[in-house]
Amino acid sequence: MIRATQVVPKSQHQETPVYLGATAGMRLLRIENEQLADKVLAAVARSLSNYHFDFQGARIITGQEEGAYGWITINYLLGKFTQKVSWLNLKPNEDSDLETYGALDLGGASTQITFVPPNKKIESPSNTLHFRLYGRDYSVYTHSFLCYGKDQALRQKLAKDIQVGTNGILRDPCFHPGYETVMNVSDLYSSPCTKRFEMTLPFDQFQIQGTGNYQQCRQSILQLFNTSYCPYSHCSFNGIFLPPVHGDFGAFSAYYYVMEFLNFTSEETRSQEEMTETMEKFCSQPWEELKTYFGDVKEKYLSEYCFSGAYILSLLLSGYHFTAESWKNIHFMGKIQSSNVGWTLGYMLNLTNMIPAEQPLPTPLSHSTYVFLMVLFSLILVAVAIVGVFIFHKPSYFWKDMV
Incomplete structure (x- = not known):
């Protein structure tokens, strides 16, 4: 907000609306303690009300909304909702279908996949959203996997792997050789995401010792995805309907930050074999050597890049069923035309009605x-x-x- 007071001219503060949307972290808190979640929102609202902006309230948005707003953001910035009209063709072709991008969002607590299936048939009504934007109708598939953001997925994996027979030592292939840290059992089980793995342990703390093996790490991660049943014609995991992925996708938030660090965001698409080879080398790199080479990176982030990279590849390839052919359609995005890619712009565009339902009258000539x-x-x-x-x-x- 301090930054906003500097950017927005003071004469326009009172007429500038401010919205606050909370995502998966607050959704988890609401599951665990609804009263505490309400208190947090109330405290934030009081703080924002002290500024001279037109504060419109704070609320926790749903996973569906988060996915939809990310999809709107990408396609709005890429200009996929509107059709350019030239003076030689004053009227756009009503039958032409503008191909939209799908959206892949990865946060700390949840992950979302949103796209328009080509046949417009979505077997699960709860995963369907309908939009009319610029005179066109869109039937959008979206699903938000709570507890499958990268931070909560790591906690799930640790809770799954820690056993009574480990004597308080967990040798973990998702951390680099030589890496060691201590974690409280109470902290591990404090999240609703790890409740299904909770068990009585004979120790209050356990030590994580990295062994740095990408293939073993990936196998451990795949156990988080239950693919043993599917009540639909096609599923992702945990019995959730997912149409076959189609078209181009923009992958942002943690997808981009992790893959940028691993140098997987260049224009030249890496094959699965090349990415696997890179991950194997990176995960096996000794921790002390890694710290020396990446001295400017916070140790917490640096220690988790092996897991995060392995988790992203597992989620996209095994969870969402991208293939070697469709992988090239994934574009890791941080910005589009200097604007950050994420759900927040779509949230603002929706609340301020800046995207019309009908196509505005064209201006055929510049x-x-x-x-x-x-x-x-x-x-x-x-x-x-x-x-x-x-x-x-x-x-x-x-x-x-x-x-």
């Missing part, structure tokens, strides 16, 4: 094109007038040439 045509037509008219005057005053010259 100002420069309009000026050019006016000058051209004026010159043509002047030329015609000069020829007409010449013919009028010297008709014999004109007829002589004709003969």
Whole structure:
């Protein structure tokens, strides 16, 4: 908000709306302690009300909303909702179908996948959202996997792997060789996401010792995805309906930050074999050597990149069933035209009604094109007038040439 007070002119503060939407972290808190979640929102609302902006309230948005707003953001910034009209084609073709991007969002507590299936058939009504934007109807598939953001997924994996027989030592392949840290059992089980793995342990703390093996790490992660049943024609995991992925996807938030660190965001698409080879080398790199090479990166983040990279590849390939062919359609995005990619812009566009339901009246000519045509037509008219005057005053010259 301090930044907003500096950017927005003071004369416009009172007419500038401010919205606050809380996502998966607060959704988890509401599951665990609804009264505490309400108190947090109330405290935030009081704080924001102290500024001279037009505060419109704070609320916890649903996972569906989070997915939909991310989808809106990407396609709005890419210009996928509107069709450009040239002066040679003043009316857009109503039958032409603008191909939208799908949206892949990965946070700390949840992850969302949202896209328009080609056949518009979505077997699970709870995963369907309908939009009418710029005169077009969209039937959008979306699902939010609570507890499958990268931070909560790591906690799930640790809770799954820690056993009574480990004597308080967990040798974990998702951390680098030589890495060690101590974790409280109470902290591990404090999240609603780890309740299904909770058990009575004979120790209050346990030590994590990294072994740095990507393949073993990936196998441990895959155990978080239950693919043993599917009540639909096609599923992702945990019995959740997922149409076959289609078209291009923009992957943002933690997808982008992790893959950028691992150098997987370049224009040249890496094959699965190349990414696997890179991950195997990275995860097996000794912790002390890694700290020396990446001294400017916080140790908490640096220690988890092996897990996060393995988790992203497992989620996209095994959870969402991207193939070697469709993988090239995933574009890891941090910004589009200097605007951050995420759900927040879509949230604001929706609340401020900045995306119309109907197609606005087109402006077929740009100002420069309009000026050019006016000058051209004026010159043509002047030329015609000069020829007409010449013919009028010297008709014999004109007829002589004709003969």
